[in-house]
Amino acid sequence: MVDVAVILGSASDRAIADKAIEVLAKNNVSYDLQVLSAHRNPDELDAYVRGSDAKVFITIAGLAAALPxxxxxxxxxxxxxxxVSAKLGGLDALLSIVQMxxxxxxxxxxIxxxxxxxxxAIRILQR
Known part of the structure; x- marks a missing residue:
């Protein structure tokens, strides 16, 4: 069982994921890292999310930012x-994520x- 699932929409987002992983590791929080796109790997993403025992999901995405x-x-x-600041300084991704x-x-x-x-994620886990 892992505490946090970290999902990247693209391998190019790895630098952002590394920031999250560093904080999780320093705080002894278990995690699983996956690269699964909502657009390129929808079936694999669906199976992973539905089968995951993670307590919290961190989703990292740019452009259309559909992943979260x-x-x-x-x-x-x-x-x-x-x-992620892939285009438009990340504003496009920010707006996509907050407008659920x-x-x-x-x-x-x-961003x-x-x-x-x-x-x-750590604060959520501590509740």
């Missing part, structure tokens, strides 16, 4: 979205802020 919402639609567990429909909540941290995503 797709994950939140498939679990009742907390989902934290990290927008009612009933599909996603917490959102600042490229994998560190804060991990800190938020």
């Amino acid at each position: 919402g797709v994950v939140a639609a498939r679990t009742k567990k907390p989902v934290i979205g990290v927008p 429909p009612k009933g599909v909540p996603v917490a959102c941290v600042g 490229d802020n994998g560190d804060n995503a991990a800190h938020l």
Whole structure:
């Protein structure tokens, strides 16, 4: 069993994930890292989320940033979205993540802020 699942929409987002992983590791929080795109790997993503025993999901995505919402639609567990500054300074990803429909909540941290995503996950786990 892992505490946090860290999902990247693309391997190019690894630097952001590394920030989150560093904080989780320093705090002895177990994690699993996966690269699964909501667009390129929808079936694998669906199977992973539905089968995961993680207590919290950190989802890292740029551009359309569909990943956090797709994950939140498939679990009742907390989902934290990290927008990536791939285009438009990350504003496009930020707006995509914070504008979830009612009933599909996603917490959102600042652009490229994998560190804060991990800190938020740790606070959620401590409740």
